[in-house]
Amino acid sequence: MTSEIIYKYLSNEASEQEVQQLFEWIEASEENKKQFISLKKTWALTALSGTISREVPVVALQPKNKIRTYFKYAAILVVLFGLGKLAFYFNERTAVSKEVVLELGDGRLEFFTEKNLNTLVNDKGELVARKFPDQIVYFGKVQDEDVLYNTLKIPYGKTFKLKLSDGTLVSLNSGTTLRYPEQFGINGNRNVYLTGEAFFEVAKDKQHPFIVHSDQVEIEVLGTRFNVSAYPEDKTVSSVLVEGSIKMSEKENPLNTVLLKPSQMAIWQNQSKKITTKNVDTSFYEAWTQGELAFNNTPFSTITKIIERTYDVEIINENAVLAKQNFTGSIKISESSVENILDLLKRDTPFNYSIEQKTITIKPIFHN
Amino acid sequence: MNQNNSFELDLFHSFKEGDETAYTFFYDKYFRRIQSFSVQFIYDPDEAENLAQEALLHLWQNKENVESLNGIQAFLFTYAKSKCLNLIRHNKVKDKFKNDLLNHKERELDIEVLNSLQFDTLELTELERIIQESISELPPKTREVFIKKRFENKKNAEIAEEMEVTLKAVEAHMTKALKILKTKLSDYLFLIFILIYNN
Numbered sequence: 001m002t003s004e005i006i007y008k009y010l011s012n013e014a015s016e017q018e019v020q021q022l023f024e025w026i027e028a029s030e031e032n033k034k035q036f037i038s039l040k041k042t043w044a045l046t047a048l049s050g051t052i053s054r055e056v057p058v059v060a061l062q063p064k065n066k067i068r069t070y071f072k073y074a075a076i077l078v079v080l081f082g083l084g085k086l087a088f089y090f091n092e093r094t095a096v097s098k099e100v101v102l103e104l105g106d107g108r109l110e111f112f113t114e115k116n117l118n119t120l121v122n123d124k125g126e127l128v129a130r131k132f133p134d135q136i137v138y139f140g141k142v143q144d145e146d147v148l149y150n151t152l153k154i155p156y157g158k159t160f161k162l163k164l165s166d167g168t169l170v171s172l173n174s175g176t177t178l179r180y181p182e183q184f185g186i187n188g189n190r191n192v193y194l195t196g197e198a199f200f201e202v203a204k205d206k207q208h209p210f211i212v213h214s215d216q217v218e219i220e221v222l223g224t225r226f227n228v229s230a231y232p233e234d235k236t237v238s239s240v241l242v243e244g245s246i247k248m249s250e251k252e253n254p255l256n257t258v259l260l261k262p263s264q265m266a267i268w269q270n271q272s273k274k275i276t277t278k279n280v281d282t283s284f285y286e287a288w289t290q291g292e293l294a295f296n297n298t299p300f301s302t303i304t305k306i307i308e309r310t311y312d313v314e315i316i317n318e319n320a321v322l323a324k325q326n327f328t329g330s331i332k333i334s335e336s337s338v339e340n341i342l343d344l345l346k347r348d349t350p351f352n353y354s355i356e357q358k359t360i361t362i363k364p365i366f367h368n
Numbered sequence: 369m370n371q372n373n374s375f376e377l378d379l380f381h382s383f384k385e386g387d388e389t390a391y392t393f394f395y396d397k398y399f400r401r402i403q404s405f406s407v408q409f410i411y412d413p414d415e416a417e418n419l420a421q422e423a424l425l426h427l428w429q430n431k432e433n434v435e436s437l438n439g440i441q442a443f444l445f446t447y448a449k450s451k452c453l454n455l456i457r458h459n460k461v462k463d464k465f466k467n468d469l470l471n472h473k474e475r476e477l478d479i480e481v482l483n484s485l486q487f488d489t490l491e492l493t494e495l496e497r498i499i500q501e502s503i504s505e506l507p508p509k510t511r512e513v514f515i516k517k518r519f520e521n522k523k524n525a526e527i528a529e530e531m532e533v534t535l536k537a538v539e540a541h542m543t544k545a546l547k548i549l550k551t552k553l554s555d556y557l558f559l560i561f562i563l564i565y566n567n
Contacts, residue, residue, distance in 0.1 A: 007543045010412070011517060013524060014528045016465050023473050040408070042550045046518055047405035048441075049499045130472070137476070139457060167457060169483065201483065204450075 030291070032109055048139045055302060078146075098161050102136070103151040104182075127166070138165040142183045151179045154196070158221075167203035168210065171289045175231065180312045184208070190227040199227040199289045217268050220247045227285055230338030233305065237268035242282040248261060248275060287330060293331040293341075303327060304362075311338045314317075319351050380437040383449035393433075394440055395424050402448050404519070407454040409478045410461050413521075419455075423447040438493045445487040453482050502552040506545055 004024050008014040014022065026036050031275055102110040108119070109133075120129035120136070129138040130155065136152075145165045153158045154176045162170040165183040168190070172178060177194025184190050190210040200359060202210045202221050212219045212228050217237045219228065224244030239248055241260040249257035250267050258266045265280040287294035293310065295303060299321050304315040310333060317323055338360065342353055354364045382390035399420050407416035422442050427434070450551050455461050456475050457472065463471045506514060516522045524542075529534045 003543050004539060005545065007539065007546055010408075010546070011524075011542070016467065016470065019465060019470055019474075023470060026477070037477070037481055037484065038553075039550055040477070041484065042483065042546065042553050044405055044408040045485070045495060045520075045553070046499055046503065046549065047401050047408070048496045049401075049503060162418065167479075167483075177439060269481065345477075 006039055011042065032204060059319055099155065100158055101153045103153070104148075116195070117174040134159075135161040135163070137163040138182065140165050140183045143186060146183075147185045148182045149179050150182050151177060153177045155312070156309050164190075164192075166201075166205060166208075169201040173197035173199075173288055174312070194228055196231055197228065197288070200288065202226075216251055216270065218249055218251055220249070227289070231305075231309075235270045238265055239272075240265040240280055240285045250275070291333045292330050295327050297326045297328050299323075300325045300327065300345075303337045304338045305334050307338060307341060313338055313360055315360045315362065319362050321364065322351050323363065324351055325349050377437055380440070384431055384434070386431070391428055394427070398444050402444055403415055405445065406448050406452055409482060411464055412462060415455075419448060422451065428481055441493075441496070442487045445485075449482050449485055449487060450529050453479060456482075470532060484514065498553060499549075502549050504551075506548060510541045510545045513538055514545040521532075 002022070002025055005014060005018050005025075009019060009022055022036075023151045026033050036062050038154055090269075103122075104110065120127075120131055120138075128140055129136050141280065142148075150183070152160065152162060152172065152284045154174060156170045156175050158174055160172045161180070162172060164180055166171065170180075170192075172177065173196060176194070176198060178196075178198060179193040188208065190205070190208050192211070192212060195214070198212075200210075200212065200221075204226055210221045212221075213230070214237060219226075219239060221244070222305050224241075226239070226241065226246060229241070237248075239246065239260065241262050241264055243262060245259060245261070247257055247259050248268065250268070253273075256273070256275065258277060260266050260277070263282055265285075266275055266277050281296060284296045295308060300317070304317060307313065308315055325348075327345060329344070331344070337357070342360070342362075345351075346353075350365050352365055354361050354363070376393075379390040379393050383394060402423050403413070403416045406419045408415055410416055410419070420456070423532035426447055427440065427443055432441070434440055437462065456479055461475065464474065465471050503511060509531075513527055516527045516530070517524075522530075524535055524538045528538045
């Protein structure tokens, strides 16, 4: 049924009612949306073949396996920022709203709720963005002197998507704040300021470098996809490049800089102020954008932090053995509760836990 | 390298030196392809022809920047992609539906599809090969329907009449063709997907 409508839609023969039906189906699940997008992609890409003779099949000569190896080198960039301001962060955290909050250039606050779908107007009354329950889409450009900044705050337990006015797509993870121009200026760099974690798909524009600023480090890109994690409680900034090229530099000392190659991770240490590099499996650093938590030999202490952000809970670990343990695996967030995850970890290294409202206490097994 | 390639390679060198006959060859080869790609996103065949023409003019004007034969296709499709994105973003694509929300949703989806396409030189050559191979491997009837539809832009009813089959049969062939192609391309598309897709 649906596949017939999709085909009708693609060949431009679907009625408005059918399109409505199709779009409802697309919105019903991520899986559906993925399917649709890959079908539309297939359909559009068949244009590449030119007109093929109907009678004579074209014979292919080359071996098949080349794509895979090629794509290993394509890449996404993942960046993790850390800024050791733990105490401050946690004090602040209690005061934070449980809704996604948007602070406009003039200081107005907008809250996002399930039902509030509307448009966003700037101080001159011009339409600058459309709002959806879990997404904002900006458009337009302004003179440089007119650049206004908006700030978006995502609470624990929520994620959000944002399309900036240059077309750059940003996924924001739980507990993240991003400050960005409502509309980018016509000249100059595209600057955004991040605390927390975000995945960027930067729209290509060589004339206007895109720069992600964190407290002590900045990352410059000309157009690529990458993840930035700048949670204040971490003491490092690390970045994994999957595709393209990026440059990580210390703000105070721009000569302290590293140019990343695909599949490399750069790590900035707040204390020593050094940037080191190593090779990594990039898929672990982009999993969250697909609604997954992925761990690769990840220390339990890091895992608890991630669980805290993702599920908006607090975890107290009284189990010293566990704290030193590393885990590997991945979990679909939508299909798992905190209990599911803890039970999974328990199978590997037994421990006890109790949940009281939003606080989870983890104990050694012999304590009861 | 097959014969075609060495023939085109000669043409490519002449093209780089400013030979208009060589340029015309590439123009003829790619015009319809770019149009046929673009129309999937801007929905207006004439606009899509303008876009293809513009892309090819741009190619001529920037011939010194095209470094290889395979680079031509990458250059043209990259141009077409960004042009489509611009048209969509600046609301220059005609509204197809009465319901404005549908228009908006369609644009958002199209932007996502476009953004997920990367026309790198290497990738395109491989992709072109996979697509040609996949189309040629379709069952004969299904292939015929698919080509009439996709490359000759015929309506279902016309195809049904030409092939003396029912309308339902045409639809079934198309659905089947699309499914097969999707499966064949899925390895490839899936890989692009992990790299790009995040919504």
